[in-house]
Amino acid sequence: MIVSERTYRFSYNAWLIILAVSLIFRVPATILLILFTIFNLVFFKRLKFTRKRLFFILLIASPFLLDLLFFWNNDVFTEGIKHAEKRVSLLLLPLFILSQNHRLNTILILRYYALATTAILSFCLIRFAIISPELFNKYLNGIDLWEMGYEFARSIKMHAPALNLHVAFVVVINFYFFKEALGQIRKTHIVWRFVFFLLSLIVLFYINTRLAIVSVFFGIILVSLLGNKAVFSAKTFKKLAVGLVVFIVLGIGFVKLFPYSIQKFSNVTFAHLDKVGKIDQLENPEAEAFNGLVTRLSIWKSSLEVALKNPVIGVGAADGKQDVVTYFKDTNQQFLGKYKFPVHNQYLDFWIKFGILGLVVSLFYVFLFLYIGIASRQVLCVFFFILFASANFVDDFLIRFDGIVFSGIWLSIFTKNALDIKLDKLK
Structure with missing residues (x-):
């Protein structure tokens, strides 16, 4: 397909804006992500790969690569595929965005x-x-x-x-x-x-x-x-x-x-911080502790104990949450078991699923925002680090479509801008 360079650049910036905006609505965002992939495949000849670009593509894709590396560790392979599928966008987004041979209009x-x-x-x-x-x-x-x-x-x-x-x-x-x-x-x-x-x-x-x-x-x-x-x-x-x-x-x-x-x-x-791990002692846990820090701390305490049972290789991406819920029930924590709470901490979640390497990769992925922001003096990228690092301390956004694609698209855009800035300095 023959398209002028000016039209292609304009359409690519428009694609990224529309895709980023759509993320607040999951179904349209999923459809647009598929169409964005097709668009890039149609214009695949315009992509240019260098060693540095490939290096950063692999860094951004590291959570997805964990799924591939530890795929054998899932009890049910089909469930492992579902979890890997969620994070495949962390490979596709940097692959297409970082390989563009023109500057993105990040501002x-x-x-x-x-x-x-x-x-x-x-x-x-x-x-x-x-x-x-x-x-x-x-x-x-x-x-x-x-x-x-x-x-x-x-x-x-x-x-x-x-x-x-x-x-x-x-x-x-x-x-x-x-x-x-x-x-x-x-x-x-x-x-x-x-x-x-x-x-x-x-x-x-x-x-x-x-x-x-x-x-x-x-x-x-x-x-x-x-x-x-x-x-x-x-x-x-x-x-x-x-x-x-x-x-x-x-x-x-x-x-x-x-x-x-x-x-x-x-x-x-x-409230009730003395009840960490003992929420069932409250008269009405739903009313007294559901939105409190005591619930998060109780979940984290149990999750850490699960992680320490398999600290090296973890239990598999598909089995992490179920192992934590099973531990709630085995330790007679009825309130936590009833609502089947996820880990609510991305770093602990990856440790449980992928072992110590999962913990390292989750920290590395989040801190990549800080490195890119400081290296290229992009203050909004530094803020994204603050926002995403703290949010993943109290929740687990790398298991959710909105968190995965949201972080993947902005990390790819900020990284592309950083690479372009460095290239301009070299010139």
């Missing part, structure tokens, strides 16, 4: 991804208020506020913590471009970028996942102080102040409207 991709995602989620929030007025009114009256973010996420068929990964990233991207607009002459740029920053903050506070809110707070500080260059000036601190004031004012307003948030961040989170 344009980030900007339009954030704008489109903010617009779509704002529309979804308005839709939620219309189609579920009884839930929306219930929250406004302060009833069952703990579930409001989950119900909104379910309305678009997504898990709230996974959705918050996208929202937190989008909030910080919007702030990044709002901060850049403050130095421009045209006031309209400042206004509409501030509006999108504000809209994304509202969505973040509504979904109300604790870790995402804390990550955004530090992300705003990081982007304000660093940006493209580490310059500590009065102008820099002015930009920081603007972002933090908006964040804090909106946060205070949200707490006034939904006072349960304070309880969620304090009493609910840190």
Whole structure:
């Protein structure tokens, strides 16, 4: 197929924007990922592989390569195939993106991804208020506020913590471009970028996942102080102040409207820590501990004990969760066994499944964001590291389609940009 270089570059940037935005909806995202693969196969002759590109392709694909290396360790091979299939995108995305022989317009991709995602989620929030007025009114009256973010996420068929990964990233991207607009002459740029920053903050506070809110707070500080260059000036601190004031004012307003948030961040989170591993001693574990740190700590305690039973080779990708659930039941932890909780810690999860090499690869994969961000001075990549590393400490996003593709596409884009920057310096 004959396509001009200009048309091909434009279409490729558009593909990456559309694919990244679609990740908040699993079915369309899956279809688009397949079509993106076909698109790259059609234009396979345009791909160029170098040793350095292949090296980073293998690094990004390392979680998928673990599936292949330890495939023999699954009790049921068909289940092993299902788990490997989830992570095959970690091979396809870097294979196609890093092998492009033209520069990606990373800034344009980030900007339009954030704008489109903010617009779509704002529309979804308005839709939620219309189609579920009884839930929306219930929250406004302060009833069952703990579930409001989950119900909104379910309305678009997504898990709230996974959705918050996208929202937190989008909030910080919007702030990044709002901060850049403050130095421009045209006031309209400042206004509409501030509006999108504000809209994304509202969505973040509504979904109300604790870790995402804390990550955004530090992300705003990081982007304000660093940006493209580490310059500590009065102008820099002015930009920081603007972002933090908006964040804090909106946060205070949200707490006034939904006072349960304070309880969620304090009493609910840190209650019953003396019951780690003994949650069944509580009178009503569902009401008292379901969203508390004690549940996470109890899961981690049992998961660590499972990991230490097979520390070298693990139990296999398909058998990890079942082994943990079986351990809950064997140790008479009825509450944890009833709800069949996953590990909720990606590093422990990979240790259980793939042994000590799984632990090393999971840490390496996450820290690759930090290395790429620092090496190429991409502050948003550094923030992605903070967001993804902390999120995987309390959850396991490399076993979920949204977490796998979400991290894979952005790590590939940031790495491609870093390689292009280094090539420009060499020239």
